Structure formats: C-alpha cells, structure tokens
Amino acid sequence: MKEFELIQKYFSDRGPKRKDVVLGIGDDAALTRVPQDKLLVVATDTMVENTHFFPDTSPRSIGHRCLAVNLSDFAAMGAEPAWASVAITLPSVDEAWIEEFANGLFEVAEYCNVQIIGGDTTQGPLAITVSLSGFIPENKALLRSGAKAGDWIYVTGSLGDSAMVVAAKLNKLNVSTEALVQAERKFDFPVARLAAGQVLRRAASAAIDISDGLIQDLSHILKASKVSAEIDVANLPISSAVKACLDEDSATVMALIGGEDYELLFTLPEEQKGFLEQNATAMGVEFTCIGQIRSGDNGISLVKAGERYPTPNTNGYQHFSSKEQ
Amino acid sequence: MKEFELIQKYFSDRGPKRKDVVLGIGDDAALTRVPQDKLLVVATDTMVENTHFFPDTSPRSIGHRCLAVNLSDFAAMGAEPAWASVAITLPSVDEAWIEEFANGLFEVAEYCNVQIIGGDTTQGPLAITVSLSGFIPENKALLRSGAKAGDWIYVTGSLGDSAMVVAAKLNKLNVSTEALVQAERKFDFPVARLAAGQVLRRAASAAIDISDGLIQDLSHILKASKVSAEIDVANLPISSAVKACLDEDSATVMALIGGEDYELLFTLPEEQKGFLEQNATAMGVEFTCIGQIRSGDNGISLVKAGERYPTPNTNGYQHFSSKEQ
Numbered sequence: 001m002k003e004f005e006l007i008q009k010y011f012s013d014r015g016p017k018r019k020d021v022v023l024g025i026g027d028d029a030a031l032t033r034v035p036q037d038k039l040l041v042v043a044t045d046t047m048v049e050n051t052h053f054f055p056d057t058s059p060r061s062i063g064h065r066c067l068a069v070n071l072s073d074f075a076a077m078g079a080e081p082a083w084a085s086v087a088i089t090l091p092s093v094d095e096a097w098i099e100e101f102a103n104g105l106f107e108v109a110e111y112c113n114v115q116i117i118g119g120d121t122t123q124g125p126l127a128i129t130v131s132l133s134g135f136i137p138e139n140k141a142l143l144r145s146g147a148k149a150g151d152w153i154y155v156t157g158s159l160g161d162s163a164m165v166v167a168a169k170l171n172k173l174n175v176s177t178e179a180l181v182q183a184e185r186k187f188d189f190p191v192a193r194l195a196a197g198q199v200l201r202r203a204a205s206a207a208i209d210i211s212d213g214l215i216q217d218l219s220h221i222l223k224a225s226k227v228s229a230e231i232d233v234a235n236l237p238i239s240s241a242v243k244a245c246l247d248e249d250s251a252t253v254m255a256l257i258g259g260e261d262y263e264l265l266f267t268l269p270e271e272q273k274g275f276l277e278q279n280a281t282a283m284g285v286e287f288t289c290i291g292q293i294r295s296g297d298n299g300i301s302l303v304k305a306g307e308r309y310p311t312p313n314t315n316g317y318q319h320f321s322s323k324e325q
Numbered sequence: 326m327k328e329f330e331l332i333q334k335y336f337s338d339r340g341p342k343r344k345d346v347v348l349g350i351g352d353d354a355a356l357t358r359v360p361q362d363k364l365l366v367v368a369t370d371t372m373v374e375n376t377h378f379f380p381d382t383s384p385r386s387i388g389h390r391c392l393a394v395n396l397s398d399f400a401a402m403g404a405e406p407a408w409a410s411v412a413i414t415l416p417s418v419d420e421a422w423i424e425e426f427a428n429g430l431f432e433v434a435e436y437c438n439v440q441i442i443g444g445d446t447t448q449g450p451l452a453i454t455v456s457l458s459g460f461i462p463e464n465k466a467l468l469r470s471g472a473k474a475g476d477w478i479y480v481t482g483s484l485g486d487s488a489m490v491v492a493a494k495l496n497k498l499n500v501s502t503e504a505l506v507q508a509e510r511k512f513d514f515p516v517a518r519l520a521a522g523q524v525l526r527r528a529a530s531a532a533i534d535i536s537d538g539l540i541q542d543l544s545h546i547l548k549a550s551k552v553s554a555e556i557d558v559a560n561l562p563i564s565s566a567v568k569a570c571l572d573e574d575s576a577t578v579m580a581l582i583g584g585e586d587y588e589l590l591f592t593l594p595e596e597q598k599g600f601l602e603q604n605a606t607a608m609g610v611e612f613t614c615i616g617q618i619r620s621g622d623n624g625i626s627l628v629k630a631g632e633r634y635p636t637p638n639t640n641g642y643q644h645f646s647s648k649e650q
Contacts, residue, residue: 022364027469027549028398028533029368031461034359039347042442043354044410044456048449073353085369087454117367124373124452129412129445131369131456136356144352208353224352 007098007121011086014102015109015116021083030117032083038135041080043073049126054169059097061188062128063104069211070132071112071192072262076209078142078201081112081134081194086119089127112194140201142266147206147225149295151267154276156193156285159214160242160251161186163258174322179241186239190262195284200266203275207266213257215314217265218300225267228298231291233309250321253312256302267293332423332446336411339427340434340441346408355442357408363460366405368398374451379494384422386513387453388429394536395457396437396517397587401534403467403526406437406459406519411444414452437519465526467591472531472550474620476592479601481518481610484539485567485576486511488583499647504566511564515587520609525591528600532591538582540639542590543625550592553623556581556616558634575646578637581627592618 012025023031034040047066049055067084074081086105090097109116114132161183167173168180175183193209200207206225208217214236222229238255246254263285268276276287294301302309337350348356359365372391374380392409399406411430415422434441439457486508492498493505500508518534525532531550533542539561547554563580571579593601601612619626627634 023466023468027466028401029366029404029457031364031366031466034365036361039356040359040365040458041354041356042408042410042456042458044412044444044454046412046414046445046447046454048414048447051447051449076353079354083367085367085456087369087371087456089371089373089452119369120371120454122371122373122376124376125450127414127449127452129369129371129454129456131367131410131412131454132354133365133367133458141348141352141356143348 005121007093008119010098011102011116011119015106016113018082018113018115021115021117024115024117030083032117035135038137039141041074041077041134041136042131043070044129044131045069045073046127046129058188059100060104063101064108064189066128066130067105067108067114067132068190068192068262070130071108071194072190072209072211074132074134075193075197076142076207076264077136078140078197079134079136080198081114081132083115083117083133084109085131086116087129088119089122089124091124091126142197142201142204142207144206144208144221144224147221147227147267147293148269149227149293151205151269151293152273152289153229153231153265153267153291153293154287154289155210155214155237155263155265156196156283156287157261157263158237158239159210159255159261159263160258161239162260163254164242164245175245179245182241183239187260190260192262193264193285195282196264199279199282200264203272204266204268207264210261210263210265211259213259213314214265215256215300215312221265221267222299226297228294228296228301229291230294230301230303233302233304235288235290237286237288245323247321247323257312257314330446332413332418333444335423336427336441336444340431341438343407343438343440346440346442349440349442355408357442360460363462364466366399366402366459366461367456368395369454369456370394370398371452371454383513384425385429388426389433389514391453391455392430392433392439392457393515393517393587395455396433396519397515397534397536399457399459400518400522401467401532401589402461403465403522404459404461405523406439406457408440408442408458409434410456411441412454413444414447414449416449416451467522467526467529467532469531469533469546469549472546472552472592472618473594474552474618476530476594476618477598477614478554478556478590478592478616478618479612479614480535480539480562480588480590481521481608481612482586482588483562483564484535484580484586484588485583486564487585488579489567489570500570504570507566508564512585515585517587518589518610520607521589524604524607525589528597529591529593532589535586535588535590536584538584538639539590540581540625546590546592547624551622553619553621553626554616555619555626555628558627558629560613560615562611562613570648572646572648582637582639
C-alpha cells in the first residue's frame with residue numbers, strides 16, 4: 001500500500017497550478033473556488049482494460065484518453081474545464097508504466113489548463129476513472145434537448161478512424177500500414193473539440209460528442225429533443241485513411257456506426273449559419289453539414305443521391321470489406 | 326452495452342432531488358450551483374473487489390461503503406456533502422446485485438441529502454469509484470496541518486471492529502458469532518461522522534478520518550503539522566466486541582493499527598475543551614481523549630501507566646491472540 005501512496009505523490013507536483021485551487025492533492029479532500037456567475041459542470045468516465053483499450057495500448061495513450069474523453073463531454077456542452085480527480089487501479093507498481101501514463105495525462109492537462117486536484121491509487125485490475133469539474137455561464141450549456149425541426153445537422157472533423165483501428169486490431173480488416181498509423185494517431189490521442197464547443201454554445205441548438213457512433217449519439221439528441229433526422233450519407237466527412245482502405249459502402253457504414261472519434265455532432269438553426277461561417281476559424285476544426293432535423297419521432301432516415309440508404313445495424317457483428325485484399 | 330445504459334437509468338430517478346442541481350443524470354455532464362460564499366470540496370475513492378472488499382460481501386454493503394468512505398473524508402474536513410458521481414464497473418449485468426447495491430447507496434444518499442448527478446457504468450472486474458462534491462465556508466476547512474504542541478488528541482466512537490472482521494474472515498482469529506455480528510455491522514455499514522466534523526471545524530486544530538489505522542493516520546497529521554504525539558494506550562476506546570474476543574495487548578494493537586473504522590481523529594487546543602463539552606450532543610457520537618501533541622519530529626510515543634509501550638508494526642503480518650481458544 002505504501003508504494004501506491006508514493007504514486008499518488010508522483011502526480012501532486014506536476015501540471016498547471018490554477019489560482020482557483022485553494023487546496024490540491026494531499027489532504028482528505030480538495031478545495032476549489034467556483035466563479036460567482038457560473039454553474040459547476042461535472043463529468044465522469046471510466047476506462048477499463050479489455051473493454052475500452054487493448055492490453056497492448058501504450059500507457060501514454062491511456063493517460064491521454066482518460067482525460068480527453070471527459071474533456072470531450074465538456075466540449076459537447078460548451079463548458080470550460082478546470083480540475084480533475086484521477087482514480088487509478090493498477091495490478092502492481094510498474095514505475096515505467098506510471099511515468100508514461102502521467103506523461104500522457106499531463107500533456108492533455110497542460111494543454112487545457114486542467115489541474116489534477118486528487119484521486120485515488122489502488123491495487124486491482126487496470127482501470128482509470130476521471131472525474132472532471134469546470135464551469136459554464138448560467139443558461140449557456142449546450143444540451144441534447146434543444147434541436148428543432150428545420151435545424152441543420154453538422155459534425156466536426158472526420159469520422160471512422162477509431163472504428164477502423166479497432167476492426168484492424170481484431171483482425172476483421174486488412175489495412176495498409178500507412179493508413180493504420182494515420183488512424184491510430186486519432187484513436188490513441190483524441191483531441192476534445194473544446195474551442196468548437198465554446199463557439200457553438202452561442203449558436204447551436206443541441207450538441208453531443210461522438211463516443212458511441214454517429215447513429216447512436218444522434219439518436220440521443222433526437223430522443224431528448226423529440227424530433228427526427230435525415231442524413232445524406234454522401235456528405236459524411238469520412239476519414240481519408242478509411243476511404244483509402246475500405247470500399248465506399250463499408251467506409252460509409254464505419255463513419256455511421258464507429259465510436260470513439262470524439263468529434264462533435266451539433267444542430268444549428270438556419271439563422272445561425274452566418275454566425276458559424278464567421279467563426280469558422282475560432283472553431284479550430286473543420287465542420288460539415290450532413291443533414292437536417294425533421295419533426296416527428298421517425299428516428300433517423302438515411303439518403304444518398306435522393307434515394308433511401310439502408311440503416312446499418314449498430315449492435316452485433318458488422319462486416320466491412322477492404323478495398324483490395 | 327445497451328444493458329449497461331439501462332443500469333445508468335436505474336440510478337437516475339431515485340434519491341434526493343436537490344434544488345442546487347440544475348441538470349442531473351442524462352446529458353454529457355451534470356450542472357450544479359455552488360453557494361457564493363463557499364468553496365467547492367471534492368473527494369474521490371475507489372473500492373476494488375479483493376482489495377477493498379471480499380468477494381462474498383453483500384452488494385448492499387458495497388453500495389453503502391462506496392459513498393460512506395467519501396462522506397468520511399468530508400467529515401474529516403467539516404464539509405457539507407451535496408452531489409456524487411458513481412462509476413460502476415461490473416463483470417456482467419446481474420439485476421439482483423444492482424438492486425441491492427443501489428439500495429445500499431441510496432440509503433446513505435437519502436440520509437445525507439446527497440444527489441447522484443452522474444457517473445458511468447462499464448463492463449470489467451468489479452470496482453466502484455465515487456467522486457463526491459460539496460461545500461465549506463471559506464477558511465473553515467479542518468486540515469491535517471493545524472495541530473500544535475499541547476493540543477489534545479481525540480478520537481470519536483470506538484476502534485478495532487473492522488480489523489477484527491478482516492482477521493476473522495482471513496481465518497487468522499477465532500471470534501464468537503455474537504462479537505462478529507456486532508463488529509460486522511460497523512465494518513459493512515460504516516457511518517461517516519459528518520455532524521461531528523461540522524462541530525469540530527469551529528474548535529479542532531486538525532482532523533483526519535481513520536481509514537488506514539490510528540497510527541498511520543495520526544502520522545499524516547504529525548507530518549503535515551510538523552509535530553510529535555504521545556498516546557496513552559490505556560485510554561483507547563477499544564470496541565466492546567474486540568475487548569470481548571481478544572486479550573488486552575492484542576486488542577490494543579488492533580485499535581492502534583486497524584483500518585477502515587472511519588472514526589475521526591482530531592486535535593483540540595486546550596482552550597477549546599469547554600466548547601467541545603458544551604457541544605457533546607451535537608457531535609452525535611462519543612469522543613475520547615487519547616493523548617497530546619508534542620513538539621519536534623519524534624513521531625508517535627505510546628505509553629501505558631506511565632511506562633513506554635511498544636509500537637506495533639503497521640506493515641506486514643501481525644499476530645493477534647484470541648482471549649480463549
């Protein structure tokens with residue numbers, strides 16, 4: 001147990017020192033100051049070996065991702081991150097592992113000015129739970145529930161990289177080394193779209209981050225907003241690595257159901273299109289209009305060149321075809 | 326994965342609904358309001374099967390303890406709990422297990438007016454991480470670092486029950502069924518000393534909760550406060566179940582090194598003794614003076630009837646002798 005206490009200390013003198021942290025790591029709890037005119041925002045995500053990452057995943061990627069996935073939740077709300085608690089469960093004390101994990105974690109923490117204020121270090125099967133806190137001005141949070149019929153549906157960045165990496169690692173797909181390296185960069189070190197989220201909270205009607213896949217995450221918005229959606233699959237921003245490796249239909253399906261891309265999916269009222277164009281640079285990432293919100297509770301309709309496109313199965317086994325085998 | 330989402334919903338319509346929660350479970354993050362004149366307090370603790378509880382532990386006890394251990398950190402600071410995020414990792418969806426776990430969790434949540442505002446539910450080896458948030462008035466937190474030479478050392482409640490249960494379960498000790506049942510009640514369903522903590526923040530100079538054992542937790546106070554301590558072991562409030570089962574020296578050692586009793590250990594300036602006596606009822610628990618803070622960095626001296634008492638080894642194997650075998 002003493003060794004595990006040492007690890008905790010390893011995290012206590014590193015990374016940003018924020019002025020709003022009154023007491024960080026080292027006592028029974030941390031003390032921080034929330035600005036008077038803001039709400040507190042809290043998100044929590046767990047990553048477990050074999051469920052969320054492969055046993056051969058680099059500790060630096062795990063350190064990066066465990067914070068980035070929470071930051072992505074913050075981006076989807078337009079919130080500003082401030083402090084994180086990191087609970088690490090490890091089978092044994094492997095200092096080289098810890099060091100690389102901490103390198104990955106603090107790279108993200110430095111970049112986003114997040115202070116690690118506490119957590120726990122325990123012995124057991126490898127898993128990490130990060131609880132991230134921060135703020136947002138009152139009544140400014142981007143929720144899932146604000147989409148209206150007629151709003152345009154957008155997605156940031158590109159889709160499909162993470163799903164392709166997972167399929168390749170499970171030997172379900174042959175992928176060129178070049179494409180795999182490109183896609184792995186995004187899978188291993190996802191970047192939360194924080195700047196985009198903060199622009200969007202002044203314009204978008206609803207938003208979510210794509211963790212479970214476009215179709216599944218869009219359906220969360222539709223359910224919360226009580227609306228339907230039509231998506232033109234020809235407009236999907238499919239990752240160039242995915243397009244290079246898969247035939248057109250397989251690439252489309254991968255972009256529709258692939259999870260863990262951590263892009264933002266958002267809906268925009270017609271009258272905000274001008275605002276979005278004007279703030280394109282501040283978004284910090286490309287964005288693409290992929291469809292429109294409809295009234296009713298008909299779920300998601302997919303179209304391509306004016307014709308209905310089959311909805312892929314989001315559960316169970318999915319067959320993907322490489323371009324050339 | 327769908328099944329795991331269902332579990333999350335299982336937790337979303339239950340327990341206290343606080344007015345300061347703007348948005349609870351169901352979106353990308355939760356939104357809450359922190360009172361203007363208070364600091365935010367955050368504590369995080371993980372419990373892992375085989376490390377923190379036996380595989381045969383009742384799910385109700387696990388649900389109770391995962392929140393109670395964080396509440397105990399709050400008690401040690403004199404803080405007021407408000408909201409918790411609960412991240413549960415389960416090997417499979419066992420609805421009977423979930424129901425009993427939730428019963429244990431919400432019994433504590435109701436009692437302390439804590440709203441569950443989010444979390445995560447994932448598949449993997451059984452573990453729970455709770456991150457608890459709440460408040461405390463500025464400059465009022467009870468820290469580990471305030472003990473001064475001459476302060477009296479107190480402990481709430483009684484000591485040794487949890488360590489006796491663990492020793493009995495590991496077959497290191499023969500214990501009567503009656504004593505075991507009594508001790509197990511405290512081990513399985515610990516009560517955080519929140520009322521005591523809130524009284525003490527007006528009087529005590531330092532505090533910590535006893536999770537690792539009296540000696541180890543007292544040494545945290547000594548290190549943070551740069552002082553030493555003398556403890557009269559004859560004054561230790563040893564649990565009646567432990568006294569009934571163990572010979573005097575074994576019982577004393579168990580009270581000194583046994584963890585997970587979740588009592589408060591605090592230091593009190595001489596001039597606050599009157600205040601403590603006057604507020605004895607508001608403390609909500611008995612308390613006992615067990616020693617005094619000394620200057621210097623000599624660590625902990627144990628005495629009994631004016632003579633030095635040997636310091637037990639807090640690491641490694643410890644032999645306990647039952648009263649009658």
